Amino acid sequence: MSLGILVVSHVEGIAAGVVTLLKQVAGDVSITYAGGTDDGDVGTSMDKISQAIAANDGDELLAFYDLGSAKMNLEMAIEFADKPVHLYDVALVEGAYTAASLAAADVSRGDIEAQLAPLKIK
Numbered sequence: 001m002s003l004g005i006l007v008v009s010h011v012e013g014i015a016a017g018v019v020t021l022l023k024q025v026a027g028d029v030s031i032t033y034a035g036g037t038d039d040g041d042v043g044t045s046m047d048k049i050s051q052a053i054a055a056n057d058g059d060e061l062l063a064f065y066d067l068g069s070a071k072m073n074l075e076m077a078i079e080f081a082d083k084p085v086h087l088y089d090v091a092l093v094e095g096a097y098t099a100a101s102l103a104a105a106d107v108s109r110g111d112i113e114a115q116l117a118p119l120k121i122k
Contacts, residue, residue: 001059001060002030002057002058002059002060003029003058003059003060003061003062003099003103003109003112004029004030004031004032004056004057004058004059004060004061004062004103005022005026005029005030005031005032005056005058005061005062005063005064005096005099005100005103006031006032006033006034006049006052006053006056006061006062006063006064006085007019007022007031007032007033007034007035007063007064007065007092007096008033008034008035008044008049008052008063008064008065008066008070008073008074009033009034009035009036009044009065009066009070009092010035010036010042010043010044010066010067010069010070011035011036011042012035012036012040013035014035014066015033015034015035015036016033016035018033018064018092018093018096019031019032019033021093021097022096022097022100025097025100025101025104026100026101026103026104027104028104029058029100029103029104030056030057030058031056031100032052032053032055032056033052034048034049034051034052035048036048043069044065044069044070044073044074045073046073046076046077049073049074049077050077050080050081053077053078053081053083053085054081054082058083059083059084060083060084060085060086060109061081061083061084061085061086062086062088062099062103062109062112063078063085063086063087063088064088064090064092064095064096064099065087065092066092071087071089074087075087086109086113088113088116088120089120089121090116090119090120090121091119091121094119095116095119098112098115098116098119099112099115099116102115
């Protein structure tokens with residue numbers, strides 16, 4: 001089972017930039033993103049998130065987001081996803097980078113989650 005990474009941000013440029021960074025350490029991991037609203041404004045879109053989930057080649061996705069309403073839209077999109085998507089309340093860049101680099105090394109989801117635990121936002 002392959003792990004993929006999903007990045008969601010209120011700003012498309014932030015989401016795309018995080019993916020650019022992740023690709024430096026995890027070029028073989030499927031990484032997709034959703035950034036901004038459907039009309040290009042600051043915010044998030046459940047439709048864009050759903051499309052990013054569907055476009056990701058991972059069998060199971062590890063999802064990272066920047067702010068609370070992104071989490072809400074992610075949770076709604078996950079309900080309709082046709083694959084497991086795990087949502088992490090961790091620092092966006094550090095969490096996604098940690099997960100991507102470990103996924104590239106074929107580390108198990110459980111071990112990745114253990115590494116993410118200290119990054120949890122309380």
